[in-house]
Amino acid sequence: MAAEQNAGSLDSAFYQPADAFFPAQAGLALTYDDLTLSTLYSETLPRDTSLDTELAGGLCLHLPIISADMDTVTESRMATGMALNGGLGLIHYNMPEKQQLKEVSRVKNHVHGLIQEPITVAPDKTVGDVIELIETKRYSFSTFPVVGDDRKLVGLLSGNVLKPRYAAKQVTSALVPRDQVQTLRESQLGADPIAIADQFFTDHPGINKLLVVNDSDELCGLFTLSDIERITTEKLSQFRPARDDHFRLLCGAAVSTPRNDAGELDRERIESHVGALIERGADVVAVSTAHGHSKGVGNAVALIRAAYPDLPLIAGNVTTAAGVEYLADQGANIIKIGQGPGSICTTRLVAGVGIPQMTALYVASQAAKAKGVSLLADGGITKSGDIVKALTLVDGVICGGLLAGCPETPGQVMEISGKLYKQYRGMG
Known part of the structure; x- marks a missing residue:
């Protein structure tokens, strides 16, 4: 014990905390x-x-x-x-x-969690208009929610139809209609929206986009499978x-x-x-x-x-x-x-x-x-x-x-x- 005390006093004589040093x-x-x-x-x-x-x-x-x-x-x-x-x-x-x-x-x-203001297209546009928009803005994605002037969800325009051969088609005739689009109510997101979205994608194989709407069916946001997977993987990373x-x-x-x-x-x-x-x-x-x-x-x-x-x-x-x-x-x-x-x-x-x-x-x-x-x-x-x-x-x-x-x-x-x-x- 005495030796430890002597060592401690010796240390304190040479090594000082900042407020003393x-x-x-x-x-x-x-x-x-x-x-x-x-x-x-x-x-x-x-x-x-x-x-x-x-x-x-x-x-x-x-x-x-x-x-x-x-x-x-x-x-x-x-x-x-x-x-x-x-x-x-x-x-x-x-x-x-x-x-x-x-x-x-x-x-x-x-990389997003919930994209609160996703890029949308209007139903009266043509597929060619959307292709031109992607090229002009240099978007790295090709799937767009389709909404009307009242912000209500009309459908989802898939990247599969954004080809020159369909350029003259109206968006309304090329989209996935509203009743076939998987959505989540804003009120369902809860305290951990990432966990909710992650479970949704697990329960619905093959779906890569999840739209969020309010009680009036107005578009409020968008989850993508790739973003959710990256975010959930981060929890296991050494550097978050x-x-x-x-x-x-x-x-x-x-x-x-x-x-x-x-x-x-x-x-x-x-x-x-x-x-x-x-x-x-x-x-x-x-x-x-x-x-x-x-x-x-x-x-x-x-x-x-x-x-x-x-x-x-x-x-x-x-x-x-x-x-x-x-x-x-x-x-x-x-x-x-x-x-x-x-x-x-x-x-x-x-x-x-x-x-x-x-x-x-x-x-x-x-x-x-x-x-x-x-x-x-x-x-x-x-x-x-x-x-x-x-x-x-x-x-x-x-x-x-x-x-x-x-x-x-x-x-x-x-x-x-x-x-x-x-x-x-x-x-x-």
Whole structure:
């Protein structure tokens, strides 16, 4: 017993918890490579661990890793890959607003649970019209519910009849009529609609589409067998995709804060852009600059928060407790910590501004506890060990350079001296 006590006191003399270690280093700022973690006794096995993290109300990740909102890192392909592995992608805004909306839609429409607004066709169209629609919109599916002007279900148009030989036929003469279409009442879905749909497909071999209608026989949604099978298979996967309440993949987007001719924030444009992102299904919006503890960023955050009270909102970047408190008071749920730690970030070189990341994370974490907000470590993550160190102080990490060489990034591939490289630049 005495030996154990001596060992314990020896450990405590050299290995300190964060609340003792960082204040003792006051005046000396530390980054990831300046420290390592000591181990403690544990009975937890790796397979028993959970990294589930709720960053804000309704925004839960199974893996607290986010791809950076940089134009050579995150568009729809990367955001989809991140969400499929339990994380999140922030789609950058260095593109036209309409294009960004399309990128968000691609992620949200990757795999559905209940498709609440399925693409439909009108009964007075021809099969040729539908074929042209598929080619124009580049749809990857070919079965359509047929509804009238009153939204009542008329039937189901199968992909089997969408052939040039039937182009002149009216949809009404080619569809499966309403009385032969399998449907489910909206009131039958219950608390677990995926389980209900899964059982339906099991009980009805050969059926691949299940339409949902209300008591007035108006179309409310659509389940597909392929989506349900993928979702149910995910429950057995090591990495569970991050999904919203409608079983769509999570997706975030960064927004700019444009100003009008008078130099004031363009309220109408900002609210319109954020509103359009929400309509497309965006789960979180990010407002960030190199200097987040500023009136401009604060006003933008407050504007968005006033317009959309329940929207998870990321803001940054800051490295001080005062910066965290300021952005939290303006309405941010999640705050990005990091000024200049990134491998290609020039903030410290050009402006001479920035705090080494581990010290910045500790200082920010103290303010975040008091304000009840989440923190993201943004920049400087070059190794998996850096992620572990960061997660001792914050709720998640943002990675840019670590992901920049992946096939999912939009960066251009270049060959230099016989080796392949991907373009990567520090533009958020």
